[in-house]
Amino acid sequence: MKKYLIFIFFGFVMLAIGGLFLFGQVNKDRPLDTEQLKALGFVQLPTTRVLEDINLLTQSGELFDGSQLEGKWTYAFFGYTNCPDICPVYMNVLERTADRFQDALTSEEFELFQVLFVSVDPARDGVEEVREFVARYSDSFLGITGSETKIKDFAEQVGVGYERIASTSELQYLVEHQGHLVVFNPHGDCMGYIKEPFDTVQLTKLFQHLIKHG
Numbered sequence: 509m510k511k512y513l514i515f516i517f518f519g520f521v522m523l524a525i526g527g528l529f530l531f532g533q534v535n536k537d538r539p540l541d542t543e544q545l546k547a548l549g550f551v552q553l554p555t556t557r558v559l560e561d562i563n564l565l566t567q568s569g570e571l572f573d574g575s576q577l578e579g580k581w582t583y584a585f586f587g588y589t590n591c592p593d594i595c596p597v598y599m600n601v602l603e604r605t606a607d608r609f610q611d612a613l614t615s616e617e618f619e620l621f622q623v624l625f626v627s628v629d630p631a632r633d634g635v636e637e638v639r640e641f642v643a644r645y646s647d648s649f650l651g652i653t654g655s656e657t658k659i660k661d662f663a664e665q666v667g668v669g670y671e672r673i674a675s676t677s678e679l680q681y682l683v684e685h686q687g688h689l690v691v692f693n694p695h696g697d698c699m700g701y702i703k704e705p706f707d708t709v710q711l712t713k714l715f716q717h718l719i720k721h722g
Contacts, residue, residue: 550702550714563658566635581691587625588633601706630656688703
């Protein structure tokens with residue numbers, strides 16, 4: 509009788525484990541709801557914003573017209589190379605996030621990821637400065653700059669604001685800018701933002717949601 513009860517007990521245990529595994533597998537592929545996305549800091553736009561008349565330069569001096577965003581999910585950060593605090597910190601987070609993606613995602617999924625750095629200080633950030641800046645974090649990161657007019661137009665199209673703080677020096681000044689990440693879908697359209705502070709685990713979880721359900 510005792511052996512029979514033990515057998516029944518272990519049978520229930522195995523059924524419970526199987527049920528939990530099945531529940532986990534079913535929920536693993538379920539899209540995150542609005543509240544879950546909000547908890548990850550993601551704000552999705554009601555309608556995507558299609559880029560128009562983009563004429564900038566990559567860190568290699570090549571034309572950036574927005575087509576470089578197609579086929580990938582892009583986390584874009586708008587900052588500048590002389591930034592004393594926020595920019596280096598957030599670029600470092602993006603570097604760690606890319607490293608985490610390599611461990612957490614398949615190679616095919618990782619190929620869908622891209623980091624974009626956009627300089628909001630084109631007066632000081634030429635191609636060479638942007639190239640040196642993004643190279644500190646990853647050779648795979650894409651950096652862009654351009655004329656003041658074209659940078660401002662690009663930023664306005666995706667709802668990013670920035671402003672140069674008045675200074676007596678033409679070289680030593682700060683630029684006030686927003687710190688969130690802009691998310692572009694594989695069509696190259698702006699679809700939302702990720703609010704700060706950033707966490708590599710949350711950025712990974714959001715990306716896994718985007719590539720499956722975005």
